[in-house]
Amino acid sequence: MGTLIIVTVALLFLTAILTGGYNQRFLDQVKNSVVWDYITTVDHKKIGILYFISGLVFFVIGGIEALLIRIQLVAPGNDFLIGDAYNQVLTMHGTTMIFLAAMPLIFGLMNVVVPLQIGARDVAFPFLNALGYWLFSFGGILLNLSWFFGGAPDAGWTSYTSLALNEFSPGPGVDYYVLGLQITGIGTLMSAVNFAVTIINMRAPGMTFLRMPMFTWTTLVTSALLLFAMPALTVGLLLLMFDRLFGANFFDHAMGGSHVIWQHLFWIFGHPEVYIVIMPAFGIMSEVISTFSKKRLFGYNSMVFAVALIGFLGFMVWVHHMYTVGLGPVSNSVFAIATMTIAVPTGIKVFNWLFTMWGGELDFKTPMLFAVGFIPTFVMGGMTGVMVALPPADFQYQDTYFVVAHFHYTMVGGTVIGLFAGAYYWWPKMFGRKLDERLGKWHFWPFIIGFHLTFFPQHFLGLFGMPRRVFTYNDVPILQTLNIISTIGVIGMTIGTLAFMYNIIQSFRRKADAPADPWNGRTLEWAIPSPPPAYNFKQLPLIRAYDQFWISKQTGKEIEPSEPLGEIHMPSPTYLPFLMSLAMFISGFGFITRGYEMGALGLILFFIVMFIRSYEHDPGYHIQPDELTGVEKEAKA
Amino acid sequence: MAKQNGASANKSQALKHVIAFAVMIVLTAIAFYLVATNIITMQLLVPILLVLATIQVILQLYFFMHLDQKGTGFQILFMAAGIVIAVVSAVGILLM
């Protein structure tokens, strides 16, 4: 049934596009609508906004799932959400938060900010950028459709076999996981290539690598991590799909398969993944702390070195998730030591932030508030990280709430808080509106207090014998008390998040009157109007130093342009990325419902559109110099 | 003048490519020969085969994929990082 609907809709869509539609007026209306504008956009700022908004939506969905988890755990023996239902919510919470909330929020900020920070007019591959977004978003939708068609995946976000095989997860849930993530994964890989090439090839004249802002640096390293980590997941998902759909035997031990291979593949991806979600937060920290301390980032060079080192080491430690699998003491020791070394470059970063603030003039605007909240929480998460890195001790921590506490301290206390800082910081640049400071405080305080209330007791839950991924626990007072505190804490986080959402809504009610440089910023994105015009920079700037914008403000000399005023070439909007992603979506849905014809059809459609794209001659369009100045005046008026 | 220069450069390019190709064929032939005739022990054979393959791959990357040209620093950096990570991953999976 679902198959039929989707095929019909797709066919209608196709005919409408191919025939040019029947009703010209209606078509014009569509073409001028905001929705069409966003569906066809290749502008990195708009794509960034799409990423960010989608990320927020999924964050709330994932948050509601977290809420359900905590409600179930408020008392032992609670029967609000038990058995398979609990496992579904748990799996979707982890998967949604990591793949559909944290990553797109990060990509959103990167898309908006990085080209502006390096003084570029666009990203290297605008088409690919749009394609990446749409693949991500269709993949995410596909994954969440599982709730309505057949049940959500229930084998944990790590989807360990053999639980994830047909024999033990017979429903389509894990298929949604496999194909949904595969599709988002392809999009992610494209974005990674796009960001890396943009940063390497399109920096403004004079912006050497050691003059690049920290956020751009972390984006570059994150892209590299994605580039090398995603393929492992792709392979893992492919093999799991073969096992589930086509009867392959990679993970069937009775036919010679091995469960450990899945774990290797997953964690070769999975560990770099956690640095993928923290690294951009490090970048945001660096920007925000130095801006609101009114100081140059302390130890910039060592910061760059630390980021690169963390990125590299991130690939050498994946086995620390597998200490209890029984790989032997040699392997455990080697990977334990490799894991511990990561504390060193991370420490360098933490101390550099502290010493950036040292001697500065700290202005606790909302972004700074979040940045300041980040440091102790993240350090606590990192400390427990080092603790779980010790195999003998990890034999106790592994798969208990201690680990849950560890990774929420790093991912909520690190990534999410960092992203909030970034959101408040760059909101004016994205939308031309500032978020309200007072509501910002209403966001920060309940959230951070609630956060510690929720996750701090979880360390003890783990040590007192509560495994993770359970819907009930021993009926003893200590576990009960700690769980109740933990659940109460979520109220704080909910209030905070609601304040944020209210703040966003309020900001759209106000006039878009944010100044170009509301925070006395240091990097290039603050040199152009908020929101920036489509072409970003009228003339590409000439960079002579790190923090060039700040220096020119101090010396009173404008940043020199590196080129005369001239016409600007822009890529034209296109609906092909949307169409290609839709094809992938159809294909994915086909495979999940075991409609192999539909699956193949979607894939073929994808490749056909790809070849169409290759033949398409995109001349783009040009913005003339007189239009440029005109736009400029408008922005000023 | 410049054109002529370019043409001769191309000739030398082509020559370079043919030589690289010949070396690759020879290396491949050695590898197949060693396996087919079974003249050396396993312990020795495996590293030799790996070395032969590695040399071939370097030749491909360097001459055929134009990494010998200028301005390919980032290509080489990323490829090298990719190869290191690839080797670590493959060996990790294998030695589980």
Next chain:
Amino acid sequence: MNQRKWRYLLPVVLIALAALSGCSIDQRLNALDPSGSAGEIQLDLINWSIMLMLGVFAIVITIYIYVLIRYRKRKGIERMPEQVHGNTKLEVIWTVIPIIALIVLAFPTVKYTFDLDEKPQGDDVIKVKVIGYQYWWEFQYPDLGITTAQELVIPVNKKVSLELEGKDVLHSFWVPNLGGKTDVVPGRINHMWLDAKKPGEYQGKCAELCGPGHSLMDFKVYAKEQADFDKWVASMKQPPKQAVSEIDKKGEALYKQNCMGCHAGATPQVPGPELNNFALRETIAGMLPNTEANLKKWIKHTEDLKPGTRMPKINYLQEDELDALTHYLMNRKSKTEK
């Protein structure tokens, strides 16, 4: 601002302290108060690392609080901070000190990792084969020729060498109070060892998501004095009582008819725990105290009690049939001691 910062740090610490001191902790599960050498080794490393982390955290938080108070923006005063680039000496310090700290931590880590991997040898080592099923545990004592489920019985102060084997999905064998955990992986055989230094009941948990019933895949470890352990072994080895009374004969017939298929390992696809020694166990399915009422409840409501369990609800028996069945099961062995 900074004063407010204090305000939230304080309650968190207070609550944690209250939780720690005010409520009694379930000793059977506590990893921080081990009763076995493996657990002690692990606790030792946990303590080491906590100390180190607290030290590092103290340094970070001291600088942090100092900076927040000292350098906050004050009303009416405009300052232009000096734009320093960095300080090589400082940067070297905070690179080298963590390296040293981690090296110090690495030594015990590696040593303990190898210690915990040793396979205990010798005559007085108890060998047990642990098999994890959805969602119950089987314990075989190959040297003693006995098999039990849900309850691992060991003598105190003797090393127990465990050989863990998986059959269906991954599980993880964890007894917090005695030592860490090891995964049970189908297609692999893993090893671990533990011992108990004092007699008592310790709880074990499955620590790897294994399906809907994962939360309830509990088991117990009973550490007994050697004499008691020997007695237990003896009663385990005793063949079950012959059914003589009317009610037991009826029960036996019902058992053979309805239960034997799974509970004698006759169907490898759906194996159930052996029930010859069922009367000797303290729990049913690792989760209910072993009483006749609970047994009836279990037989009638399996899936409601343990979601996803492989044992179907047997709810078609008449009340008297059920009575006979449970009577039979509860009396196949007589308990020698508690």
Next chain:
Amino acid sequence: MESQAETATEHLESSTLEGKNKILGFWLFLAAETVLFACLIGTYLALRGQNMGGPTTQDLFDLGLVAVATGLLLTSSLTSVFAVNALNQKKQKGVQFWLGVTVLLGLAFLILEIYEFVHYTSMGHTFVSSAFGSSFYTLVGTHGAHVTFGLFWITGLIIQVARRGITKETAPKVFVSTLYWHFIDVVWVFIFTLVYLLGKVG
């Protein structure tokens, strides 16, 4: 001498920013593919002994066939680099010719591979017969899928070059497609070494 001559050669493919971006971006993609194939190879090597009573690698592999396939693919790598040489000289016909030869050689390779698969299947070595079977067909099949995609792609480019000639737009495309083709060859070098040769010796 050499380097001097080289500067004189025109590199149309990297004459525009778009071209440069495309080439760098494609290299990054290839770096990612390296990890992808490494994961597949690692999986294969870990599982290759698990034939579950079916034919072993020694029973299956035929060195002659593999040698021919290898020769075809290596040669096609050479012909595609000739296409780039022609591109540098702006010889449109040359580009089309050499790409055409490349496609034909690739096609021959693919046919051999299909024959090989059919042959193995008839020997009882199938995708579902064992973990060895699954990992073998997935690894070699993924390579084959790359070859297939390459064939379509390069054919498409031959048509495009024929229609539009060698321009700032088509040049990077041709260049990048040959990079892809060489990469496929690089992967094959590891496949024939690690899968076939090592499989033959056990």
